[in-house]
Amino acid sequence: MTAKEYLNQAFHLDQRINSKLDMMATLKEMSTKTTSIMQDDVVSHTRNVHSMEDAIAKMVDMQTEINADIDQLIDKKQEIMHTIYAVENPEYQTLLELRYICFRSWEEIADKMHCTVSNVFKVHSKALRCVAVPKLGS
Numbered sequence: 001m002t003a004k005e006y007l008n009q010a011f012h013l014d015q016r017i018n019s020k021l022d023m024m025a026t027l028k029e030m031s032t033k034t035t036s037i038m039q040d041d042v043v044s045h046t047r048n049v050h051s052m053e054d055a056i057a058k059m060v061d062m063q064t065e066i067n068a069d070i071d072q073l074i075d076k077k078q079e080i081m082h083t084i085y086a087v088e089n090p091e092y093q094t095l096l097e098l099r100y101i102c103f104r105s106w107e108e109i110a111d112k113m114h115c116t117v118s119n120v121f122k123v124h125s126k127a128l129r130c131v132a133v134p135k136l137g138s
Contacts, residue, residue, distance in 0.1 A: 001133055002128075002133070003128045003129075003131035003133055004128055006080075006083070006131070006133045006134075007080055007083075007084075007096065007099075007100040007128075007131065008100065009076055009080070010073060010076045010077050010080055010100060010101065010103075011100065011103055013069060013072060013073040013076055014073060014103065016069060017066060017069045017070060017073060020062060020065060020066045020069065021066065023062060024059060024062050024063065024066065027055060027058055027059050027062060028059065030055065031052060031055035031056065031059070077101055079134070080100055080101060081097070081101060083131060083132065083133070083134060084096045084097055084100070084101070084131070086131075086132060087127065087130045087131060088130070089127070089130065091113075091123065091127075092123065092126065092127035092130055094113065095109060095113065095120065095123055095124055095127055096124075096127050096131070098112060098113075099124070106120055106121070
């Protein structure tokens, strides 16, 4: 695994959490929708009386998954922070933290570090070479 792949793990977890939060919002919206049928004829339909229960159960399951992912994200961010702080150059640390912990764009990083985006890319490249990717299981 490259340094960049290692550091991007938190971003991918964050994206997965955001995706699940979107799914949760959709489930909530679907569970509160009601439709009215405007017909003169009364038609007998078998209806799922447990649909609200099912929706609530799905939302509880989804919330459990989201909470587990958030715990995993927090642990991964702490692990990545330790790796970043092992880099001796404070400028490299700042750049890596802004990008891989705070998920800032290159433009935001350049602004915060008072330099150009192209300079941020150069510093980023140097910083990645200083990252010691932890071995699996350590």
